[in-house]
Amino acid sequence: MARDEHASGFEHVTAQWLASLLKAEQRDTCWSDIEPEEPGGDLMLDVRLQVANGDAYLRVGSADYDQDHRGYWGSGCIAQSDDWPELLATAEDLISQARDMLADSRMPD
Numbered sequence: 001m002a003r004d005e006h007a008s009g010f011e012h013v014t015a016q017w018l019a020s021l022l023k024a025e026q027r028d029t030c031w032s033d034i035e036p037e038e039p040g041g042d043l044m045l046d047v048r049l050q051v052a053n054g055d056a057y058l059r060v061g062s063a064d065y066d067q068d069h070r071g072y073w074g075s076g077c078i079a080q081s082d083d084w085p086e087l088l089a090t091a092e093d094l095i096s097q098a099r100d101m102l103a104d105s106r107m108p109d
Contacts, residue, residue: 053071
């Protein structure tokens with residue numbers, strides 16, 4: 001069976017792997033630099049999964065600074081207070097969004 005160049009990179013993406021990256025970002029983020037979206041609201045960090053050219057990347061912070069727009073994406077947020085099950089659910093959602101984008105790209109016009 002021929003290798004699907006478009007799907008390359010997804011074989012390495014698991015929810016546990018991505019959740020562990022989210023946990024590391026959560027731990028290493030300087031939360032005092034983040035403004036809540038509403039007074040008294042949770043502190044949130046924008047996160048994105050990018051799968052492109054056989055690799056997967058976690059992007060954090062404002063998407064305005066993303067310069068590489070190739071591949072398939074999932075986007076969401078994590079909170080300072082998110083526990084492991086919440087980070088795992090976010091990881092699963094990011095992966096699902098990126099896979100949906102891949103599937104949509106394969107649909108005939």
